[in-house]
Amino acid sequence: MRTxxxxxxxxxxxxxxxxxxxxxxxxxxxxxxxxLPFAANYEMxxxxxxxxxxxxxxYSRKLINEFTSTGYFKLTNVSSSYDxxxxxxxxxxxxxxxxxxxxxxxxxIRDNQxxxxxxxxxxxxxxxxxxxxxxxxxxxxFNNDVRTEWIQQPRLNPQPIVEITSSNWFNPKMNYKYFxxxxxxxxxxxxxxxxxxxxxxxxxxxxxxxxxxxxxPIKKYQFILGKLIPFWVLGMFxxxxxxxxxxxxxxIFPEGSFIIGYLFxxxxxxxxxxxxxxxxxxxxxxxxxxxxxxxxxxxxxxxxGLFAPIxxxxxxxxxxxxxxxxxxxxxxxxxxxxxxxxxxxLRYYFLIVSAFALFFNGLAILNYRKTx
Amino acid sequence: MKAVVLENIVKTYTTKKSxxxxxxxxxxSVEEGEIFGLIGPDGSGKTSIFRILTTLLLADKGNARxxxxxxxxxxxVIRSIIGYMPGRFSLYQDLTVEENLEFFATIFNTTIQxxxxxxxxxxxxxxxxxxxxxxxLSGGMKQKLALSCALIHKPKILFLDEPTxxxxxxxxxxxxxxxxxxxxxxxxxIVSTPYMDEAKLCDRIALMQxxxxxxxxxxxxxxxxxxxxxxxxxSENMFTLLNDLRxxxxxxxxxxxxxxxxxxxxxxxxxxLNDYLKSTGHNNFTISKIEPxxxxxxxxLMK
Numbered sequence: 001m002r003t004x005x006x007x008x009x010x011x012x013x014x015x016x017x018x019x020x021x022x023x024x025x026x027x028x029x030x031x032x033x034x035x036l037p038f039a040a041n042y043e044m045x046x047x048x049x050x051x052x053x054x055x056x057x058x059y060s061r062k063l064i065n066e067f068t069s070t071g072y073f074k075l076t077n078v079s080s081s082y083d084x085x086x087x088x089x090x091x092x093x094x095x096x097x098x099x100x101x102x103x104x105x106x107x108x109i110r111d112n113q114x115x116x117x118x119x120x121x122x123x124x125x126x127x128x129x130x131x132x133x134x135x136x137x138x139x140x141x142f143n144n145d146v147r148t149e150w151i152q153q154p155r156l157n158p159q160p161i162v163e164i165t166s167s168n169w170f171n172p173k174m175n176y177k178y179f180x181x182x183x184x185x186x187x188x189x190x191x192x193x194x195x196x197x198x199x200x201x202x203x204x205x206x207x208x209x210x211x212x213x214x215x216x217p218i219k220k221y222q223f224i225l226g227k228l229i230p231f232w233v234l235g236m237f238x239x240x241x242x243x244x245x246x247x248x249x250x251x252i253f254p255e256g257s258f259i260i261g262y263l264f265x266x267x268x269x270x271x272x273x274x275x276x277x278x279x280x281x282x283x284x285x286x287x288x289x290x291x292x293x294x295x296x297x298x299x300x301x302x303x304x305g306l307f308a309p310i311x312x313x314x315x316x317x318x319x320x321x322x323x324x325x326x327x328x329x330x331x332x333x334x335x336x337x338x339x340x341x342x343x344x345x346l347r348y349y350f351l352i353v354s355a356f357a358l359f360f361n362g363l364a365i366l367n368y369r370k371t372x
Numbered sequence: 373m374k375a376v377v378l379e380n381i382v383k384t385y386t387t388k389k390s391x392x393x394x395x396x397x398x399x400x401s402v403e404e405g406e407i408f409g410l411i412g413p414d415g416s417g418k419t420s421i422f423r424i425l426t427t428l429l430l431a432d433k434g435n436a437r438x439x440x441x442x443x444x445x446x447x448x449v450i451r452s453i454i455g456y457m458p459g460r461f462s463l464y465q466d467l468t469v470e471e472n473l474e475f476f477a478t479i480f481n482t483t484i485q486x487x488x489x490x491x492x493x494x495x496x497x498x499x500x501x502x503x504x505x506x507x508x509l510s511g512g513m514k515q516k517l518a519l520s521c522a523l524i525h526k527p528k529i530l531f532l533d534e535p536t537x538x539x540x541x542x543x544x545x546x547x548x549x550x551x552x553x554x555x556x557x558x559x560x561x562i563v564s565t566p567y568m569d570e571a572k573l574c575d576r577i578a579l580m581q582x583x584x585x586x587x588x589x590x591x592x593x594x595x596x597x598x599x600x601x602x603x604x605x606x607s608e609n610m611f612t613l614l615n616d617l618r619x620x621x622x623x624x625x626x627x628x629x630x631x632x633x634x635x636x637x638x639x640x641x642x643x644x645l646n647d648y649l650k651s652t653g654h655n656n657f658t659i660s661k662i663e664p665x666x667x668x669x670x671x672x673l674m675k
Contacts, residue, residue, distance in 0.1 A: 211458055217480065
């Protein structure tokens with residue numbers, strides 16, 4: 001016991017002496033939680049719009065007005081021909097072209113129907129998809145306005161109309177920050193637990209100090225606990241810091257209980273620390289460890305459901321996410337923060353991360369040898 | 373009881389292209405309370421032997437015992453009775469001198485106070501710097517700290533792998549004096565070094581080359597067994613001298629050795645050599661008979 005306490009003391013001494021790492025541990029969660037949610041904005045604003053108005057009529061002006069008044073579109077260019085407008089897209093000065101053909105108003109009044117063309121720059125598929133669907137909605141509204149203006153509605157609508165109203169549960173205003181912040185927090189906890197642990201042990205290998213420990217009578221479990229506990233504490237610290245930042249900056253206060261959150265993160269950290277430990281048994285240098293860690297972090301992030309929803313992924317990718325521990329933390333964080341899920345709702349998640357914890361640590365202990 | 377016994381130890385490292393025999397059927401034993409030196413150039417297998425004896429490496433063949441304990445079966449016991457100082461400085465550079473020492477004392481379940489008398493000699497010199505980080509110490513100081521850390525749990529046997537490599541001559545001399553004092557306290561010491569001049573400071577030495585032991589004896593005996601007269605030859609043009617000496621039909625062995633060339637001859641006649649060198653046009657050359665050193669013996673054995 002005395003040995004373990006001393007190992008821990010030494011580890012903390014080294015952590016606190018490494019001023020740069022210490023600063024990063026403090027600054028990283030704060031900066032990332034403040035910056036990332038603003039940058040990872042799903043709402044489309046300022047879609048650059050180019051108009052080719054060949055009609056110059058009252059209705060065409062009205063339609064353009066509809067677009068610019070929504071706030072989503074920013075009229076940056078008016079061209080006289082479609083080709084010229086296309087050139088503007090090529091120069092990256094517009095995302096979307098709306099071409100209003102000659103006789104737009106005339107056809108609308110005379111034939112009751114007309115056509116316009118929307119062309120979107122699809123280099124960023126997400127942007128163009130959203131821009132087109134926004135435009136559709138705007139044109140539909142415009143359509144309805146025109147109809148109510150012209151037609152006296154009969155008392156009973158000849159055709160039944162189904163009107164859809166939606167309500168967004170757990171995040172009524174669809175504030176994407178509520179969605180992103182718990183996810184970023186989950187990533188931060190993973191980063192600290194995984195990368196710092198693996199680098200720390202490999203550092204001992206590089207410095208040769210691990211040999212000195214190996215020839216000493218210290219036990220394997222003492223060594224491993226001596227490595228895991230400090231980074232577990234750091235991970236929990238980052239979590240607390242993250243909760244504080246999300247409350248102060250975004251006013252996000254978990255709907256569910258903190259105890260469940262900490263309990264889950266605690267088990268999760270044991271799993272991810274075990275993974276870090278496992279990595280360190282393979283890597284001989286910090287460079288190798290860093291690269292392995294990066295490889296997994298990229299996969300963890302991209303298959304974690306933080307940015308791209310898991311439901312949108314192809315089947316094989318969805319299966320992969322089942323073995324991604326980060327996925328579970330992100331989901332639990334969201335369920336806890338937004339939905340207020342309790343222990344019973346999360347029981348399977350608890351089971352899964354416990355299994356991860358056993359698996360990674362078991363493998364790491366098997367693979368860690370005091371002799372070569 | 374012998375401090376260390378090795379019997380037919382073999383260790384090979386397999387790489388993709390070749391199999392390297394780092395330790396090739398090595399057997400020797402070390403008496404309790406002696407300073408035993410493993411002398412040999414880099415890559416002669418010294419470190420592998422150390423790692424096998426300190427239970428860090430498993431030998432392919434053969435068995436080894438440290439104070440009667442088997443290195444494979446009784447590794448746990450061995451680890452608590454030995455002190456090991458690896459060739460590379462491997463203490464925590466970001467911890468201070470005192471913290472390092474305290475740390476190593478603790479993981480061996482002891483305290484600095486308990487065994488202070490053992491290290492006091494060495495540690496006294498370090499004490500003014502005890503709040504300095506180990507990484508910021510000079511080379512000699514680092515070695516002293518490493519030795520202190522290896523000694524703090526009062527080991528019965530000390531393994532020092534090239535403790536003086538890269539250390540200035542004054543510190544080296546001090547270091548060896550410390551070893552003598554430790555020996556006086558009854559600690560057996562096995563030390564490796566690539567420096568031949570340190571060999572005569574050991575009680576017994578083993579000369580190693582390519583994983584094999586060429587000779588084990590007292591340093592004086594090894595020198596006595598040289599069996600030939602050794603000459604130091606010097607002239608104005610040392611490079612042509614070496615070539616000329618090697619071309620001389622009576623030359624058995626000739627090596628550049630500091631500012632002289634060391635030479636042994638088949639037919640031991642310095643006068644004939646004198647004539648030969650005159651005939652090859654060397655001026656102001658000197659031929660003097662000298663006492664062979666360990667290095668000369670090593671060169672002779674290597675042939």
